[in-house]
Amino acid sequence: MVGHQSSLFSLDLTKMVNMWDNEGDDEVNSIGQSPPMETVEGYQVKPEYVPILRKVFTKYGDVFKNSLVSTMTFRSMLLEMICHMISDLLDKNLDRISENELHNMIALANEIKNMKVNIEWLHIRLEEILEARQNLKQSGKLKEKKDSNKKVIETVKRELEECEAKKKALTAMLQSICDKETACKETLAIAEDESIKIDETVTYAKTKVRRFFKCSLVDGLL
Numbered sequence: 001m002v003g004h005q006s007s008l009f010s011l012d013l014t015k016m017v018n019m020w021d022n023e024g025d026d027e028v029n030s031i032g033q034s035p036p037m038e039t040v041e042g043y044q045v046k047p048e049y050v051p052i053l054r055k056v057f058t059k060y061g062d063v064f065k066n067s068l069v070s071t072m073t074f075r076s077m078l079l080e081m082i083c084h085m086i087s088d089l090l091d092k093n094l095d096r097i098s099e100n101e102l103h104n105m106i107a108l109a110n111e112i113k114n115m116k117v118n119i120e121w122l123h124i125r126l127e128e129i130l131e132a133r134q135n136l137k138q139s140g141k142l143k144e145k146k147d148s149n150k151k152v153i154e155t156v157k158r159e160l161e162e163c164e165a166k167k168k169a170l171t172a173m174l175q176s177i178c179d180k181e182t183a184c185k186e187t188l189a190i191a192e193d194e195s196i197k198i199d200e201t202v203t204y205a206k207t208k209v210r211r212f213f214k215c216s217l218v219d220g221l222l
Helices: 006-010 013-022 025-029 047-060 072-091 099-114 120-212
Strands: 038-040 043-045
Touching: 038 047, 043 047, 043 072, 047 072, 072 099, 072 120, 099 120
Parallel strands: none
Antiparallel strands: 038 043
């Protein structure tokens, strides 16, 4: 596949149109030795682009039908640019084409489209590929976030299970303490009640004993 030339995407196409409209084809062909070309529907392109160009014409017809570009020479140049972009897309998959390449292609396609060349179909596809490429890049970042978040969830779940186990143990311990507290209160109440009864008995006994303490048991009897 023919590699991208950095100048390909920086061409001022409006100036090129004016240049080719003002110069004859013969004058252009006289500059240097042209590489072998093949003719498709009257347009001359490099042999490697012929299969692509035939498919374009079969599906979309003559893309220059209502174009502002009048010379066959410049039309052929634009067709090579179009075929070059399509060739690049054929040669690469989504993860091998960069966003920068796609932005450059979209800019070039937009310039060509502005000259009323019917390549809206290519422009739309490039936009769709760029969006998909951006989503792919974003999905990679989201996957990293998801993996990181998954670890957080797993860690927190383990900690939560530990907390639940400790809470259960503490609840059982608290219940045991509460049960013991209740038993102690009941025992205390019984003991205190018994103590009161004992005190009453002792007081009563003291009264009875005091009557005969240090005196005759028959005192007052006779």
